[in-house]
Amino acid sequence: xxxxxDITHPLAGxxxxxxxxxxxxxxxxxxxxxxxxxxVINAIAGLLRPQAGRILLSGVxxxxxxxxxxxxxxxxxxxxxxxxxxxxxxxxxxxxLTYGCRFAPRGEPGPGLxxxxxxxxxxxxxxxxxxxxxxxxxxxxxxxxxxxxxxxMLLMDEPLAALDAARKEEILPYLERLRDQSGLPIxxxxxxxxxxxxxxxxxxxxxxxxxxxAGPAEQVLSDPAMVRQFGLREAGAVLPAHIARHHADGxxxxxxxxxxxxxxxxxxxPGTRTRVRILAHDVIVADRAPEGLSALNILPGExxxxxxxxxxxxxxxxxxxxxxxxxxxxxxxxxxLALAPGRRVYAVIKTxxxxxxxxxxx
Amino acid sequence: xxxxxxxxxxxxxxxxxxxxxxxxxxxLPFGILTAYALARWSFPGKQVLNGIVHLPLxxxxxxxxxxxxxxxxxxxxxxxxxxxxxGLVFAFRWTGxxxxxxxxxxxxxxxxxxxxxxxxxxxxxxxxxxxxxxRLWVFxxxxLPLxxxGVIAGAILGFAKAMxxxxxxxxxxxxxxxxxxxxxxxxxxxxxxxxxxxxxxxLVAVSVAVAMAALTVSExxxxxxxxxxxxx
Numbered sequence: 294x295x296x297x298x299d300i301t302h303p304l305a306g307x308x309x310x311x312x313x314x315x316x317x318x319x320x321x322x323x324x325x326x327x328x329x330x331x332x333v334i335n336a337i338a339g340l341l342r343p344q345a346g347r348i349l350l351s352g353v354x355x356x357x358x359x360x361x362x363x364x365x366x367x368x369x370x371x372x373x374x375x376x377x378x379x380x381x382x383x384x385x386x387x388x389x390l391t392y393g394c395r396f397a398p399r400g401e402p403g404p405g406l407x408x409x410x411x412x413x414x415x416x417x418x419x420x421x422x423x424x425x426x427x428x429x430x431x432x433x434x435x436x437x438x439x440x441x442x443x444x445x446m447l448l449m450d451e452p453l454a455a456l457d458a459a460r461k462e463e464i465l466p467y468l469e470r471l472r473d474q475s476g477l478p479i480x481x482x483x484x485x486x487x488x489x490x491x492x493x494x495x496x497x498x499x500x501x502x503x504x505x506x507a508g509p510a511e512q513v514l515s516d517p518a519m520v521r522q523f524g525l526r527e528a529g530a531v532l533p534a535h536i537a538r539h540h541a542d543g544x545x546x547x548x549x550x551x552x553x554x555x556x557x558x559x560x561x562x563p564g565t566r567t568r569v570r571i572l573a574h575d576v577i578v579a580d581r582a583p584e585g586l587s588a589l590n591i592l593p594g595e596x597x598x599x600x601x602x603x604x605x606x607x608x609x610x611x612x613x614x615x616x617x618x619x620x621x622x623x624x625x626x627x628x629x630l631a632l633a634p635g636r637r638v639y640a641v642i643k644t645x646x647x648x649x650x651x652x653x654x655x
Numbered sequence: 656x657x658x659x660x661x662x663x664x665x666x667x668x669x670x671x672x673x674x675x676x677x678x679x680x681x682x683l684p685f686g687i688l689t690a691y692a693l694a695r696w697s698f699p700g701k702q703v704l705n706g707i708v709h710l711p712l713x714x715x716x717x718x719x720x721x722x723x724x725x726x727x728x729x730x731x732x733x734x735x736x737x738x739x740x741x742g743l744v745f746a747f748r749w750t751g752x753x754x755x756x757x758x759x760x761x762x763x764x765x766x767x768x769x770x771x772x773x774x775x776x777x778x779x780x781x782x783x784x785x786x787x788x789x790r791l792w793v794f795x796x797x798x799l800p801l802x803x804x805g806v807i808a809g810a811i812l813g814f815a816k817a818m819x820x821x822x823x824x825x826x827x828x829x830x831x832x833x834x835x836x837x838x839x840x841x842x843x844x845x846x847x848x849x850x851x852x853x854x855x856x857x858l859v860a861v862s863v864a865v866a867m868a869a870l871t872v873s874e875x876x877x878x879x880x881x882x883x884x885x886x887x
Contacts, residue, residue: 338785340781340784340785366785367785367789368787372785373782373785377778379776379779379781381783382779383801383883392788392796393786393788396786396787396788439785439786442787
């Protein structure tokens with residue numbers, strides 16, 4: 294199941310001209326406000342008719358301007374989760390969840406009400422009205438409602454943007470479970486690098502109506518050319534890892550392709566696959582193995598590329614084992630260390646955060 | 656109550672209730688459709704339709720009544736056809752009074768329902784469509800329940816207007832006791848004859864009572880519907 298999008302549409306200020314492919318997994322459509330993300334997702338859902346182009350789901354055209362195909366919204370079978378939930382205020386949570394069930398094709402496999410309620414923790418809410426739910430609860434119901442309509446794919450338009458940080462943290466694990474257990478491809482529109490790093494397998498970067506970069510999340514996020522799009526504070530690489538062992542002093546040892554990383558104790562058993570995020574401004578570059586440092590996480594590597602920005606900073610891409618890291622250093626340091634492609638260096642990592650844990654994928 | 660009112664008075668009250676109920680039953684479905692079209696669709700001639708709907712509100716009722724007579728009278732273009740095809744006669748019958756009341760109530764019905772439809776977030780209807788629901792189903796399960804308070808308000812407003820309709824009715828179907836003499840026509844008639852004041856006053860009391868009852872019922876229904884819709 295994959296989605297192919299190739300559309301043009303005039304917008305205020307610029308023309309949207311977008312072509313990308315969303316394979317299985319979570320494809321993040323990333324871009325700043327006004328980049329055209331919502332236009333793209335609405336065109337896919339059928340809420341907006343693009344001027345030209347085509348949209349295929351598993352090879353079947355949902356829209357094709359040349360062939361004059363434009364499937365109505367209700368026949369596209371795409372579960373859409375809106376930023377603002379859009380629950381039906383006059384129906385109970387249970388009625389909201391089952392609203393799309395009667396239109397689901399007969400015999401289509403998929404979870405039932407009980408399973409979805411279980412997956413998203415909705416059991417105690419079923420008989421309530423949407424007006425009596427918190428923002429996070431509403432969004433969970435919206436996920437379940439889209440899922441129960443048995444869609445071929447899920448579309449999510451900044452589903453966490455309206456929530457505060459605490460609610461986001463509360464809802465993200467549910468979203469991860471949804472992603473891992475439903476097996477549905479998800480197109481996830483977001484302007485939050487943290488969410489993209491945590492959820493996405495594929496990233497499409499949109500800027501002023503154009504796709505400026507698309508590819509596997511690890512590659513796009515560690516591309517120094519994308520630092521401007523992700524923002525200096527948020528830019529950083531994600532690395533696949535697995536839990537090697539737990540130490541008695543409360544640290545968990547993670548294996549990445551370039552070495553070992555130590556983090557505060559994690560709950561999962563050894564062998565669990567996970568993904569860590571290392572922000573560019575959390576990496577210090579050294580030209581020899583540092584001694585006498587309190588930092589635990591030091592990976593040897595080789596400079597692949599440098600990219601200078603507007604200010605005094607330089608973004609250095611470092612290959613550590615099979616993975617790429619980003620480090621932000623000053624231009625002065627880059628010159629002092631004679632950083633250039635091919636140079637052997639050590640990446641001293643101040644902070645590592647767990648970007649995502651693949652539940653059950655031992 | 657039947658004892659308290661004379662037979663002629665009772666007849667006028669019963670006829671008015673019948674005429675007004677029919678007027679609402681007739682104008683509600685058309686009213687909802689028209690209100691939906693005006694609120695949600697864009698089509699050529701939308702302003703013209705809007706104007707025509709509002710005409711009975713603006714024109715002197717006598718003019719509306721006369722236009723009805725010309726159109727729906729036995730010799731009128733529409734009235735003649737309806738008589739030939741269905742044996743449906745409006746002129747000087749209670750059916751005509753119901754038609755006149757429906758036409759006069761129509762703008763009020765449409766206005767109330769249109770306001771309610773405009774208050775419904777179209778994004779909820781979009782959400783329903785993404786869940787696989789065809790348009791008509793979306794209307795029946797999302798839009799209609801959400802506009803119910805407005806529909807009730809429109810129906811009550813229209814009913815009150817129909818109960819009070821005088822000018823168009825008397826012009827179109829005259830003032831025939833038992834056939835087309837509604838409450839206002841009866842009050843008017845009693846006031847024209849010596850000693851009719853008492854009868855007129857009793858009918859005025861009935862009018863007030865019916866109006867108050869309709870208002871109370873609508874308040875209760877609308878509050879109940881609004882509570883359902885608010886989602887609390």
